[in-house]
Amino acid sequence: MQNDGAGAEAEMINIPATFRISLRALRANKMRSGLTMLGIIIGVGAVIVMLAVGSGASRRISQQIASMGSNLIIIMPGSSTAGGLRMGAGTQSTLTLSDAEAVARECTAVADVAPMHTGAAQIVYGNQNWATGIEGSGPGILNVRDWTLAAGRPFTDQDVRSATKVCLLGRTVADNLFGSADPLGQIIRIKKIPFVVIGVLAPKGQSMMGQDQDDTVIVPITTAQRKIFGTRLPGMVRHIVVKARGTDEMAAAEAQITELLRERHRLTPREENDFTVRNLTQIMQAAEQSTRIMALLLAAIASVSLLVGGIGIMNIMLVSVTERTREIGIRMAVGAKTWDIRLQFIIEALTLSLIGGVIGIVLGVTGAKLLSVLAGWSTVISVLSVLLAFGFSGLVGLFFGFYPAYKASQLNPIDALHYE
Amino acid sequence: MALIETDRLSKIYPVGETSVRALDEVSVTVRPGEFVAIMGPSGSGKSTFMNVIGCLDEPTSGGYRLEGVDVGRRDRDALAEIRNRKIGFVFQGFNLLPRTSALENVELPMLYNGIGPKERRRLARASLKMLGLEGREKHHPNQLSGGQQQRVAIARALVNQAPLILADEPTGNLDTKTSVEIMELFVKLNRDAGRTILLVTHEPDIAAFSGRIIRFLDGRVISDEPVRH
Numbered sequence: 001m002q003n004d005g006a007g008a009e010a011e012m013i014n015i016p017a018t019f020r021i022s023l024r025a026l027r028a029n030k031m032r033s034g035l036t037m038l039g040i041i042i043g044v045g046a047v048i049v050m051l052a053v054g055s056g057a058s059r060r061i062s063q064q065i066a067s068m069g070s071n072l073i074i075i076m077p078g079s080s081t082a083g084g085l086r087m088g089a090g091t092q093s094t095l096t097l098s099d100a101e102a103v104a105r106e107c108t109a110v111a112d113v114a115p116m117h118t119g120a121a122q123i124v125y126g127n128q129n130w131a132t133g134i135e136g137s138g139p140g141i142l143n144v145r146d147w148t149l150a151a152g153r154p155f156t157d158q159d160v161r162s163a164t165k166v167c168l169l170g171r172t173v174a175d176n177l178f179g180s181a182d183p184l185g186q187i188i189r190i191k192k193i194p195f196v197v198i199g200v201l202a203p204k205g206q207s208m209m210g211q212d213q214d215d216t217v218i219v220p221i222t223t224a225q226r227k228i229f230g231t232r233l234p235g236m237v238r239h240i241v242v243k244a245r246g247t248d249e250m251a252a253a254e255a256q257i258t259e260l261l262r263e264r265h266r267l268t269p270r271e272e273n274d275f276t277v278r279n280l281t282q283i284m285q286a287a288e289q290s291t292r293i294m295a296l297l298l299a300a301i302a303s304v305s306l307l308v309g310g311i312g313i314m315n316i317m318l319v320s321v322t323e324r325t326r327e328i329g330i331r332m333a334v335g336a337k338t339w340d341i342r343l344q345f346i347i348e349a350l351t352l353s354l355i356g357g358v359i360g361i362v363l364g365v366t367g368a369k370l371l372s373v374l375a376g377w378s379t380v381i382s383v384l385s386v387l388l389a390f391g392f393s394g395l396v397g398l399f400f401g402f403y404p405a406y407k408a409s410q411l412n413p414i415d416a417l418h419y420e
Numbered sequence: 421m422a423l424i425e426t427d428r429l430s431k432i433y434p435v436g437e438t439s440v441r442a443l444d445e446v447s448v449t450v451r452p453g454e455f456v457a458i459m460g461p462s463g464s465g466k467s468t469f470m471n472v473i474g475c476l477d478e479p480t481s482g483g484y485r486l487e488g489v490d491v492g493r494r495d496r497d498a499l500a501e502i503r504n505r506k507i508g509f510v511f512q513g514f515n516l517l518p519r520t521s522a523l524e525n526v527e528l529p530m531l532y533n534g535i536g537p538k539e540r541r542r543l544a545r546a547s548l549k550m551l552g553l554e555g556r557e558k559h560h561p562n563q564l565s566g567g568q569q570q571r572v573a574i575a576r577a578l579v580n581q582a583p584l585i586l587a588d589e590p591t592g593n594l595d596t597k598t599s600v601e602i603m604e605l606f607v608k609l610n611r612d613a614g615r616t617i618l619l620v621t622h623e624p625d626i627a628a629f630s631g632r633i634i635r636f637l638d639g640r641v642i643s644d645e646p647v648r649h
């Protein structure tokens with residue numbers, strides 16, 4: 001029964017044993033430990049869900065920006081008032097195809113222009129049948145929307161001028177009508193009118209509120225207006241999408257477009273614009289920014305509940321220290337030092353908060369997944385947010401566990417031993 | 421060399437406006453291997469003396485040497501270490517950890533001096549066995565009789581090979597028969613293992629097991645004489 005050599009290790013604190021002591025104390029009060037953890041569980045879970053929803057939303061918006069094409073300006077018919085309140089933008093018909101051509105021709109900061117006339121229609125090939133969106137536009141649409149052709153050729157200005165019945169198919173449409181067969185040169189029917197497939201678009205994938213971007217057919221705008229949808233106002237367009245030459249040319253492009261269109265529409269200086277020019281990229285970036293701020297705000301609110309959970313831990317730890325005063329006295333009598341006692345309670349608080357943190361992470365991740373499956377929200381759970389939540393719950397345990405632990409370690413052994 | 425050497429040890433408790441002299445210039449010397457009984461009426465300062473000797477409490481004035489080392493004016497952790505290595509406590513109320521097995525209770529002092537888990541377990545088992553508690557290792561204090569609990573506490577006091585055992589009314593909560601058993605244990609520990617024992621008791625029959633009786637009154641030592649067997 002000799003314990004020689006123990007002196008060298010005497011400074012060492014017995015972590016595994018201290019850990020077991022802490023776990024046992026927590027198990028002895030299962031109900032209480034559980035309720036105390038609840039605060040942390042809810043806090044961590046909420047932080048995870050909020051971060052997931054937030055980064056999901058901002059990722060969706062950035063995808064939207066990326067897939068829409070970059071440096072986009074949209075021109076809509078109708079004016080916007082000086083106060084910024086949109087007054088019937090898009091309801092009047094003041095934009096013409098020749099406006100679009102003039103913008104393409106005369107605005108030096110503009111790279112490409114796509115006048116748009118869109119709608120939905122039924123497409124038939126053989127016995128295959130598919131309902132999809134039809135986008136009537138000019139040849140510029142491919143460049144403006146950052147589409148590339150997987151096969152075939154684009155349509156030309158000549159096609160637009162003579163309203164030829166040609167079309168470009170999105171990947172989804174091509175797959176659904178043709179399966180593995182080659183659509184090029186085949187005849188499909190859009191609203192019973194035969195069209196020649198001259199090209200297939202390279203897929204962009206899914207995005208935009210879970211919408212499939214490849215579920216589309218592009219035709220010359222004149223064909224869409226005259227043959228597919230018909231229009232009461234020939235030569236008018238719904239809106240024009242413009243691509244500027246670069247990000248730093250956006251402002252110049254906007255100014256040039258405004259000047260040109262005011263001139264073309266013969267507006268006197270007193271008159272307001274009868275069209276609206278919007279910088280789409282800026283709008284989307286602003287939306288992305290505000291989504292991100294919103295997400296951070298929500299996470300901040302969620303972390304308040306983490307803080308409240310921490311206070312709950314401190315509260316219960318103080319109760320625990322008081323209840324176990326005698327135990328502390330016994331431990332001190334047999335040789336427990338300041339940090340032995342402190343560590344025991346810190347580990348206890350840490351265990352509470354970290355177990356709560358892990359459960360919170362599991363619940364938060366599950367909750368975020370459920371939100372995306374059931375409610376269709378896009379959520380992104382990053383490893384960083386999980387680590388952040390875990391680390392934060394640990395910090396909370398450490399921070400709020402320290403004071404009770406400190407208090408325990410400062411007890412007078414005699415008083416503690418005689419505590420009733 | 422003396423094991424315990426106190427020099428005009430005093431302990432004064434302030435109580436409201438006045439103060440209580442729980443110890444009043446107590447000078448006592450105990451040599452290694454002695455078995456000392458401390459007696460005296462209630463409130464005479466016996467427990468206070470034991471607490472100071474046990475480094476659980478600090479004297480107001482006076483000196484105290486343990487194994488020749490000045491123990492006064494040490495910080496908390498230094499005192500904790502002295503308690504861990506030099507002193508084994510046996511209390512009237514046993515002071516075992518509740519909801520904790522006998523074995524783990526005995527292991528307790530070794531949690532704080534770096535003995536590995538296997539060795540800890542082995543030493544605790546051996547200590548319990550020596551006190552006749554083989555087979556009771558897994559029992560919790562509430563599953564043991566008073567005498568058994570006190571023997572677990574003694575096993576705990578012995579396990580670190582502390583040279584000094586301090587027992588404040590160890591038989592106070594036990595019946596006469598069990599008290600005698602416990603006292604015989606102390607005698608054996610003192611005689612065979614050479615442990616120095618200081619034991620507080622109110623009962624002359626219990627004190628008679630010792631080799632020397634120190635009597636306290638109002639914080640002072642009023643007599644200090646060997647026991648004639």
Ligand SMILES: Nc1ncnc2c1ncn2[C@@H]1O[C@H](COP(=O)(O)OP(=O)(O)OP(=O)(O)O)[C@@H](O)[C@H]1O
Nearest residue numbers: 433435440441442461462463464465466467468469
């Ligand atoms: N923490 C304290 N605060 C104030 N007075 C105290 C304190 N502890 C002890 N005393 C006083 O010191 C004196 C000695 O007490 P002590 O506990 O040493 O007596 P004792 O001899 O052990 O008595 P008993 O036989 O009843 O155990 C008593 O008058 C007691 O009231």
Ligand SMILES: [Mg+2]
Nearest residue numbers: 466467468588
């Ligand atoms: Mg007493």
